[in-house]
Amino acid sequence: MAVTRGGYGQAPGGYPSSWGHHVQGTVEGLDRSYGRILLVVDDPRSGRAGRMEVHYDQRTRLFHQGREAAVEGLERGDVVRIDVAQSGRDLLARSVEVLRDVRDRGPGGGGIDAYDDTRGTVAFVDTRARLIGLGGDGYGRDRQLRYDGRTTVEYQGRLYRPEDLDRGDQVRIQARRLGNGEWLAERIVVERSVRR
Numbered sequence: 713m714a715v716t717r718g719g720y721g722q723a724p725g726g727y728p729s730s731w732g733h734h735v736q737g738t739v740e741g742l743d744r745s746y747g748r749i750l751l752v753v754d755d756p757r758s759g760r761a762g763r764m765e766v767h768y769d770q771r772t773r774l775f776h777q778g779r780e781a782a783v784e785g786l787e788r789g790d791v792v793r794i795d796v797a798q799s800g801r802d803l804l805a806r807s808v809e810v811l812r813d814v815r816d817r818g819p820g821g822g823g824i825d826a827y828d829d830t831r832g833t834v835a836f837v838d839t840r841a842r843l844i845g846l847g848g849d850g851y852g853r854d855r856q857l858r859y860d861g862r863t864t865v866e867y868q869g870r871l872y873r874p875e876d877l878d879r880g881d882q883v884r885i886q887a888r889r890l891g892n893g894e895w896l897a898e899r900i901v902v903e904r905s906v907r908r
Contacts, residue, residue, distance in 0.1 A: 735766065735803070736811070739790040740862060741899075742783075744869040749786065749794070749805065752862070766794055768805040776810040788864060788886070788899045789814030828888075828895060830855070831903075834881045837874060844874060844897060846885070857887050857897040867902035880906035 737753035740763065748765045774783045783805075786792070791812040796803045832846030832855070844857050865872040874897070877883070882904040887895040 733796055734793055735764070735796050736791070736793045737764070739786050739788055739792060739814075741788060741864040741866070741871050742786050743871050744784060749783070749792075749808070750864075750871070751792075751794075764803070766796060766803045766805045767799070768808070772805045772808065774808040774810070776813065783808060786810075787814050829884065829886050831882070831884045834877050834879055834883060836879060837877050839875050842874075844877065844885075844900075846883070855895075857885060857895045858890065859897045859900075863897050863900065865900045865902065867905060872902075874900065877902070878906045 735751070735753060737751035739749060740752050741750040742748070743750060743765075747768050749768060751764050751766060752761055753764055754761055768783050772783050774781050774785070776785075786808070790810055793809045793811055795806040795808075797806055798804075830846070835845040835847045835854070837844055842859050844859055846855050846857070859874040863874050865874055865876060877900070881902050884901045884903055885897045886899040887897050890896050
């Protein structure tokens with residue numbers, strides 16, 4: 713699996729250069745190796761969604777429902793409001809407030825049955841059809857899941873693309889129901905790489 717760090721730019725134009733400014737967005741991933749929160753945000757100039765990264769360190773404080781928690785507890789899909797400062801060309805998070813926890817799926821949230829957490833061994837990755845085939849590990853079942861440009865793959869604290877997966881990798885996948893019996897892989901955690 714090759715490390716891929718591309719795809720996340722600097723802050724869209726109009727973002728802050730001093731303390732006391734905020735960025736709001738949806739967490740797409742957490743890169744613990746480089747201390748980065750990867751976000752999907754609305755560009756204030758174009759109004760379109762874009763990707764950006766905000767760095768964090770041991771001084772960054774995270775608040776969830778009024779209580780302080782670890783930044784590493786953030787999950788894909790969490791909606792956050794981050795107090796940021798410019799540090800050279802990077803944005804540094806001073807504090808992070810969780811506005812909506814992806815685990816809190818109340819009315820209108822699709823219901824808990826619209827999500828699934830499954831384990832298996834990668835049987836194939838079809839990059840043209842954007843499909844991942846899984847073989848069950850004894851208790852599991854063979855299945856196929858779709859992926860898209862927002863699907864994250866994590867291995868040993870680093871982020872990869874679904875195309876970097878190898879046949880034989882053991883993975884845990886958080887998936888969302890699309891309907892028609894199809895599921896979309898949102899987050900893939902490689903628990904054991906076939907190359908190691």
